[in-house]
Amino acid sequence: MDEQQVERLVKEHGLEAEAARSYLSAADEYNAEEERILGGVFGQVSGPVVELGAGRGEFTRELLGNYLKPGQRLYAVERLDTAAAKLRESITDERLEVINSDSVRLPLPDGAAGLVVSRAALHDFVSDDGDVAAALRDCVRVLAPDGVFLVYDKVSDGFADVERESAEGRMERMNVELAALEGRKCWGLHRSGDYRALLEDLGLGEIMLTLLDTPDFPAYVGMTKKTIEEKRKAYVKRWGNGVNGILDGLYRDFDTLPPRALPMVIAWGRKYD
Numbered sequence: 001m002d003e004q005q006v007e008r009l010v011k012e013h014g015l016e017a018e019a020a021r022s023y024l025s026a027a028d029e030y031n032a033e034e035e036r037i038l039g040g041v042f043g044q045v046s047g048p049v050v051e052l053g054a055g056r057g058e059f060t061r062e063l064l065g066n067y068l069k070p071g072q073r074l075y076a077v078e079r080l081d082t083a084a085a086k087l088r089e090s091i092t093d094e095r096l097e098v099i100n101s102d103s104v105r106l107p108l109p110d111g112a113a114g115l116v117v118s119r120a121a122l123h124d125f126v127s128d129d130g131d132v133a134a135a136l137r138d139c140v141r142v143l144a145p146d147g148v149f150l151v152y153d154k155v156s157d158g159f160a161d162v163e164r165e166s167a168e169g170r171m172e173r174m175n176v177e178l179a180a181l182e183g184r185k186c187w188g189l190h191r192s193g194d195y196r197a198l199l200e201d202l203g204l205g206e207i208m209l210t211l212l213d214t215p216d217f218p219a220y221v222g223m224t225k226k227t228i229e230e231k232r233k234a235y236v237k238r239w240g241n242g243v244n245g246i247l248d249g250l251y252r253d254f255d256t257l258p259p260r261a262l263p264m265v266i267a268w269g270r271k272y273d
């Protein structure tokens with residue numbers, strides 16, 4: 001156990017040392033399982049990789065650091081201009097090309113990629129009609145025959161009413177409410193079976209699916225409020241004053257909700273000709 005990390009959690013988030021140790025040990029197990037599964041999939045693919053919904057690039061960094069081979073190209077797709085520009089500035093790696101585009105239409109030729117992958121992005125996907133399969137069809141076009149489409153996302157399996165049983169589950173409603181302020185639809189939380197159905201709908205075969213149990217982070221609510229407060233001004237600038245009511249509602253619910261984390265699904269399938 002890395003005692004410096006324990007100290008950081010105690011100092012930054014006010015955790016008891018024992019709670020910090022138990023969280024870190026569960027997180028290590030989670031990371032090892034994630035690496036085993038993703039490493040297995042990356043071992044089967046060759047050619048360029050497309051990452052969908054790269055956001056601030058946390059997964060982009062992991063892909064470059066842990067899974068991509070030397071010389072293997074990574075196209076990181078992000079629809080928001082500001083996020084794409086920041087991503088371009090913040091990661092220097094000659095294998096990376098940031099593409100500022102909506103997934104509905106990708107500026108890549110047919111069959112350009114051996115793997116299309118996304119993490120923690122599809123539940124957050126926004127489109128005019130909320131039809132996530134329609135938003136992803138062009139991503140199947142850019143996949144080469146035998147290429148793999150892998151989605152890795154938060155799901156509500158194990159919860160009867162995820163918004164009332166988990167602070168993170170409730171938090172995800174905020175994305176749906178923010179998209180509605182722009183007159184758009186966010187796909188939102190789903191169950192792992194919906195991800196299987198999605199891959200089938202996209203015409204993929206040999207579908208595999210696994211559920212990862214994410215460790216609860218005891219300081220989730222405090223940490224999330226702090227992050228949101230840092231961004232409140234930017235939220236108001238982008239979405240207008242309606243954001244304040246959405247945040248107040250979220251904080252009221254946070255007062256009564258446990259910091260239960262959402263499990264993650266990793267689902268993947270292969271493209272046939």
Ligand SMILES: C[S@@+](CC[C@H](N)C(=O)[O-])C[C@H]1O[C@@H](n2cnc3c(N)ncnc32)[C@H](O)[C@@H]1O
Nearest residue numbers: 053054055058059079102103119121124125126
């Ligand atoms: C929760 S964030 C991504 C988190 C990131 N993948 C990670 O693992 O740290 C989801 C991202 O998907 C982007 N996004 C949403 N809809 C999209 C679409 N239709 N096409 C491309 N990107 C989209 C959002 O702008 C946002 O940056």
